[in-house]
Amino acid sequence: MNRRNFLKNTGCLAIGFSLQRSFIDLPSPMFQELPQSIKRHPHINAWLEVLANGQVRIFTGKLELGQGIGTAIAQVAAEELDLGMNKVEVVLADTLRTPNEGYTVGSGSIEQSAMAVRFAAAAARQKLLELASQQLGVPAAQLNMQNGTISAVTGNKSITFHQLLNGKQITDKVQAPVNLKPKESYKLVGKAIPRSDISRMARGEQYYIQDMRFPGMVHACVVRPPAYDARLQELDEKALKKNIPGILKTVVNGSFVGVITQEEYQSVKAQRWLQQHSKWSAGSKLPAGSNMIKYLKTLPGQNDKVAEKGSIPDSNAWIKAQYYKPYHMHASIGPSCALAIYDNGRLHVWSHSQGIYPLRESISKLLPLPVDKIDVTGVPGSGCYGHNGADDVAADVALLAMAYAGKHVRLQWTRSDEHAWEPYGSAMIMEAAALLDDAGNITAWLYELWSDTHSIRPGGDANNLLAAQHYATPLKESSRFSSGANRNSEPYYAIPNQRIEAHFFKGPLRTSALRSLGAYANIFAIESFMDELAEKAGKDPFTFRLMHLQDERAKAVIRKVQEMISNIQLPANTGIGIAFSRYKNSASYCAVAAQVHVQPATGAIEVQKMWSAIDAGEVINLDGIINQTEGGMIQSASWTLIEQVKFDAQHVSSRDWVSYPIMRFNQVPEVEVAVLNQPEEKAMGAGEAAQGPAAAAIANAVYKAGGRRIRHLPMVPS
Amino acid sequence: MNTTIQLQVNGKKHTVQVDPATPLLYVLRNQLALNGPKYGCGLQQCGACMVLLNGKAEPSCMLPVAAVKDRKIVTLEGLIQNDNEMHPVQEAFVQEQAAQCGYCMNGMVISAVALLNENPHPDDTAIRNGLQRALCRCGTQSRIIKAVKRAANSK
Ligand code: FES
Numbered sequence A: 001m002n003r004r005n006f007l008k009n010t011g012c013l014a015i016g017f018s019l020q021r022s023f024i025d026l027p028s029p030m031f032q033e034l035p036q037s038i039k040r041h042p043h044i045n046a047w048l049e050v051l052a053n054g055q056v057r058i059f060t061g062k063l064e065l066g067q068g069i070g071t072a073i074a075q076v077a078a079e080e081l082d083l084g085m086n087k088v089e090v091v092l093a094d095t096l097r098t099p100n101e102g103y104t105v106g107s108g109s110i111e112q113s114a115m116a117v118r119f120a121a122a123a124a125r126q127k128l129l130e131l132a133s134q135q136l137g138v139p140a141a142q143l144n145m146q147n148g149t150i151s152a153v154t155g156n157k158s159i160t161f162h163q164l165l166n167g168k169q170i171t172d173k174v175q176a177p178v179n180l181k182p183k184e185s186y187k188l189v190g191k192a193i194p195r196s197d198i199s200r201m202a203r204g205e206q207y208y209i210q211d212m213r214f215p216g217m218v219h220a221c222v223v224r225p226p227a228y229d230a231r232l233q234e235l236d237e238k239a240l241k242k243n244i245p246g247i248l249k250t251v252v253n254g255s256f257v258g259v260i261t262q263e264e265y266q267s268v269k270a271q272r273w274l275q276q277h278s279k280w281s282a283g284s285k286l287p288a289g290s291n292m293i294k295y296l297k298t299l300p301g302q303n304d305k306v307a308e309k310g311s312i313p314d315s316n317a318w319i320k321a322q323y324y325k326p327y328h329m330h331a332s333i334g335p336s337c338a339l340a341i342y343d344n345g346r347l348h349v350w351s352h353s354q355g356i357y358p359l360r361e362s363i364s365k366l367l368p369l370p371v372d373k374i375d376v377t378g379v380p381g382s383g384c385y386g387h388n389g390a391d392d393v394a395a396d397v398a399l400l401a402m403a404y405a406g407k408h409v410r411l412q413w414t415r416s417d418e419h420a421w422e423p424y425g426s427a428m429i430m431e432a433a434a435l436l437d438d439a440g441n442i443t444a445w446l447y448e449l450w451s452d453t454h455s456i457r458p459g460g461d462a463n464n465l466l467a468a469q470h471y472a473t474p475l476k477e478s479s480r481f482s483s484g485a486n487r488n489s490e491p492y493y494a495i496p497n498q499r500i501e502a503h504f505f506k507g508p509l510r511t512s513a514l515r516s517l518g519a520y521a522n523i524f525a526i527e528s529f530m531d532e533l534a535e536k537a538g539k540d541p542f543t544f545r546l547m548h549l550q551d552e553r554a555k556a557v558i559r560k561v562q563e564m565i566s567n568i569q570l571p572a573n574t575g576i577g578i579a580f581s582r583y584k585n586s587a588s589y590c591a592v593a594a595q596v597h598v599q600p601a602t603g604a605i606e607v608q609k610m611w612s613a614i615d616a617g618e619v620i621n622l623d624g625i626i627n628q629t630e631g632g633m634i635q636s637a638s639w640t641l642i643e644q645v646k647f648d649a650q651h652v653s654s655r656d657w658v659s660y661p662i663m664r665f666n667q668v669p670e671v672e673v674a675v676l677n678q679p680e681e682k683a684m685g686a687g688e689a690a691q692g693p694a695a696a697a698i699a700n701a702v703y704k705a706g707g708r709r710i711r712h713l714p715m716v717p718s
Numbered sequence B: 001m002n003t004t005i006q007l008q009v010n011g012k013k014h015t016v017q018v019d020p021a022t023p024l025l026y027v028l029r030n031q032l033a034l035n036g037p038k039y040g041c042g043l044q045q046c047g048a049c050m051v052l053l054n055g056k057a058e059p060s061c062m063l064p065v066a067a068v069k070d071r072k073i074v075t076l077e078g079l080i081q082n083d084n085e086m087h088p089v090q091e092a093f094v095q096e097q098a099a100q101c102g103y104c105m106n107g108m109v110i111s112a113v114a115l116l117n118e119n120p121h122p123d124d125t126a127i128r129n130g131l132q133r134a135l136c137r138c139g140t141q142s143r144i145i146k147a148v149k150r151a152a153n154s155k
């Protein structure tokens, strides 16, 4: 049976291994909760296979997004099975081979996939020891496992994993309790194991989806409307063919337009030609030039009470502030790309989507074509930081491949396609108010936020794919008002009386999940406001935060950052600001400090250095956490200082890196990260912990450096 | 419209049949199957497509292939020595783990090689200036600067 069928009917074929009680009687926790992913895919061979060459192959439903998940997962497997890192190979998301783990999002890959692999590998270890014991006639307790071989502690009996299984795989279910390796004896987990994929990138080896080539492969472009809902009125296919060489097929369905060409550059030219020579209806107008805060607050919407506790007193002493965050782009350096072939009634798609299983269902409904006729293979692309054009380009290319059967079709979106059509991180308005008592304690807290949705991921439906919205009978976007906007809207501080409210609007631009969702804006607001309150209370920002915190781990990251900056001598017109948050109020703890110089004459802001202390629970890959946190601070500094999606009455006008600048080298701060390892705590993702505190730390530093209190972003509009 | 064009890439002569207006980037990636230079913007704004042209780092995404017939073109692949050893700059990027998604790495490495050829011991400002044309969205710049320093010191 191939893996596709196996994954469909997990469990229909068992090789008749059974776990003997004696092996699970070893010391183990009284009660052990299996990871969710294991509960959904309980068979060991869903996660792990032993190969003839002595290697172990691990399957994960998550995709490498630049977060180093492949290495972290390999580390966990190698640890449990006492293998060298070079003996473990990791297969990433593929509907043909790997378990369905939904979306690679929310910093959940370590918590879900790496933990599933840990349990599967540990269960495999037990099984392998049991089999070796039978085969070698040596009690399991006197066996030693090392790099794929099991040998008797005394004597010279030994056998390899492969010899033991003889080409079969371990089909047992992972059942609690599983004997996990004691953390004290870890050799790999927790260490800064280098990622092996980085040398492949440095050598220019084939790595990215953009690098895939097939014999006879053809290229394609799509031509999007000049406005979100403009409809195609006239397109001259004949003239296109006459003017641009190499046109193989033009696909028009309503306002969906795609062209397949022999060469890639011909696609580029075909797109330009059609953009200049086709006629479209005008489409609805965007609110160009409006005051966005006023405009967004007038939009009709839905209200949600996020939290309420204690009672909110009437008072004249409320301290109030309003904050704003504009639309931001994911702005991947490599625009979205996908390949597909339709052959013999089957469609195969290659995609860098964060969720290949839901994408497969969405494409199935779009075409339509039954799900079991579609395979989707995940291949890394350029970093995406959330829901960018990945799913849309995959749907586009699926449509085109269906219209041009038998050939691999490659679709590379242009820079302008990506900038103008990706779903952005929503603009948000945050209004905070607080009351202080005489001792400087916050006694009451009011907080309201306004936001568009933070998720229109396709999620198995066709509606949210751009192609579907441009069809002759267009589908309407189904925007689920996700709780993403509320993320970190509740302060992590002990405040007796609180009310948090959210207002959801449907704004002018297409929006979806951008790294950390609403947390970035909410923490920017809350942590800026905390500094404003600290000043009113006559406390320094460290003391003020510490006196409102009860969680020792939260206090620890703040104290750590305080220590990191304790010896800094500040030059004139320079200030340090700090901020803290616990991501989702339930995941990684992160404190950030930023040193900023403000030019007195011009007000020009320079972020010179940023520090972070992070506690992501049990550390799997130390350098992975550091890398993600460094990157999170720098990306957030760019968002905070200069970024803002611009639009005119017709459509988005931020179409390239001049109209949507991001930080370049001369603006990038130095960064330093300290990781507080908590081996006994749950391992948590670190990729989204730093963005919010980084933004507020910069705003607080600007103020300390003698600048203004900046509440509306970006700080330096271009 | 296709013409025969001779190119000198990574020390070897190549003959390709292409539209002479095709940007060099597409010829390197599609005709010569090289992965190093990447498409990022096609507008000479991001540096993803950098190659060495006679030793200088230049974006290849708008440069008509016909215009570079007489130049020595080197890509990431061409920096690897005959014994499969990486160039010191590539090695330094691996040592510093100077990548998240790594999509920008081509532009960074090529820019750094050109910089170090001209200025073997650049200070922080010279490194930043030398890499100014190359964008990174993952925020790996601090590691990239460290990698260039390491490469400079390894010479
Ligand atoms: S792709 Fe050439 S500079 Fe961006």
Ligand code: FES
Pocket (backbone or CB within 6 Å): A066, A333, A383, B098, B099, B100, B101, B102, B103, B104, B105, B135, B136, B137, B138, B139, B140
């Ligand atoms: S590492 Fe992803 S763009 Fe630089």
